[in-house]
Amino acid sequence: MIYRINEIFQTIQGEGVFTGSPSIFVRLQGCPVGCPWCDTQHTWDIDPAQQVSVERMLSKSTASAEWAELSAQAIVDCFQQQGYSAKHVVITGGEPAMVDWRPLAELLEARGYQLQIETSGTFALQVSAQTWVTLSPKLDMPGGYLVRADCMARANEIKHPVAMQKHIDALDALLAQYPPAANVVISLQPISQRPRATELAMQVCIERNWRLSVQLHKYLHIE
Numbered sequence: 001m002i003y004r005i006n007e008i009f010q011t012i013q014g015e016g017v018f019t020g021s022p023s024i025f026v027r028l029q030g031c032p033v034g035c036p037w038c039d040t041q042h043t044w045d046i047d048p049a050q051q052v053s054v055e056r057m058l059s060k061s062t063a064s065a066e067w068a069e070l071s072a073q074a075i076v077d078c079f080q081q082q083g084y085s086a087k088h089v090v091i092t093g094g095e096p097a098m099v100d101w102r103p104l105a106e107l108l109e110a111r112g113y114q115l116q117i118e119t120s121g122t123f124a125l126q127v128s129a130q131t132w133v134t135l136s137p138k139l140d141m142p143g144g145y146l147v148r149a150d151c152m153a154r155a156n157e158i159k160h161p162v163a164m165q166k167h168i169d170a171l172d173a174l175l176a177q178y179p180p181a182a183n184v185v186i187s188l189q190p191i192s193q194r195p196r197a198t199e200l201a202m203q204v205c206i207e208r209n210w211r212l213s214v215q216l217h218k219y220l221h222i223e
């Protein structure tokens with residue numbers, strides 16, 4: 001399995017249940033969903049002209065549309081070469097569920113790593129049984145993709161980006177259609193740190209006993 005990778009870096013997980021956990025991020029290039037407020041729009045297109053060497057991809061200092069091809073083994077080797085110490089690996093993108101992560105999971109889990117995937121839930125998941133699935137539902141997005149029933153059933157965590165009441169209403173409709181198990185953590189993530197979005201998310205989280213996810217890395221100005 002060859003993966004088209006936009007970036008690999010070690011940082012602190014800034015979102016969801018694992019907020020605060022030292023983590024290695026593996027970001028896949030490519031996403032067709034088209035959320036207008038997406039904070040990683042440079043990962044949307046897979047432009048052949050933007051393919052670079054693994055070394056160049058690893059040495060990026062700012063976000064760019066450049067990507068490199070790596071095998072599962074090359075990703076593991078890269079963790080070693082970079083001297084990363086984190087044992088939690090976050091697979092994100094782009095939309096990571098467009099490819100099969102089981103070859104990478106097999107190698108990493110044998111070495112004691114735990115995997116988490118951040119996904120829109122619009123593609124069938126190809127992950128190991130142990131992978132923690134963070135589903136960030138995408139409702140009414142320009143690409144016209146729908147959140148899948150099998151993704152809702154597999155999610156360990158549902159983390160919904162919100163700015164307006166209509167986003168809460170859309171989440172309510174989704175949860176009514178696919179009621180999650182009692183142990184699934186539901187959180188609201190304010191879009192782009194907007195004060196009114198944060199106010200709304202806090203208020204609804206308190207009313208519903210949901211969690212607030214604030215993209216800690218953006219407040220800390222880290223990757």
Ligand SMILES: C[S@@+](CC[C@H](N)C(=O)[O-])C[C@H]1O[C@@H](n2cnc3c(N)ncnc32)[C@H](O)[C@@H]1O
Nearest residue numbers: 037038039040093094095118119120136191192
């Ligand atoms: C960039 S996406 C990549 C993974 C996958 N495509 C997805 O949407 O879950 C990672 C997370 O960032 C969230 N996100 C993207 N842009 C955001 C923004 N401007 N404000 C808050 N959350 C955002 C997404 O909803 C998702 O939970």
Ligand SMILES: Nc1nc2[nH]cc(C(=O)O)c2c(=O)[nH]1
Nearest residue numbers: 012013014015092118217223
């Ligand atoms: N620190 C940090 N935490 C994150 N959690 C989810 C991220 C993502 O882009 O998927 C992300 C990210 O880009 N940085």
Ligand code: SF4
Nearest residue numbers: 031033034035038120
């Ligand atoms: S699905 Fe994820 S990566 Fe794709 S546009 Fe939406 S937030 Fe961005």
Ligand SMILES: [Mg+2]
Nearest residue numbers: 039040092223
């Ligand atoms: Mg991000």
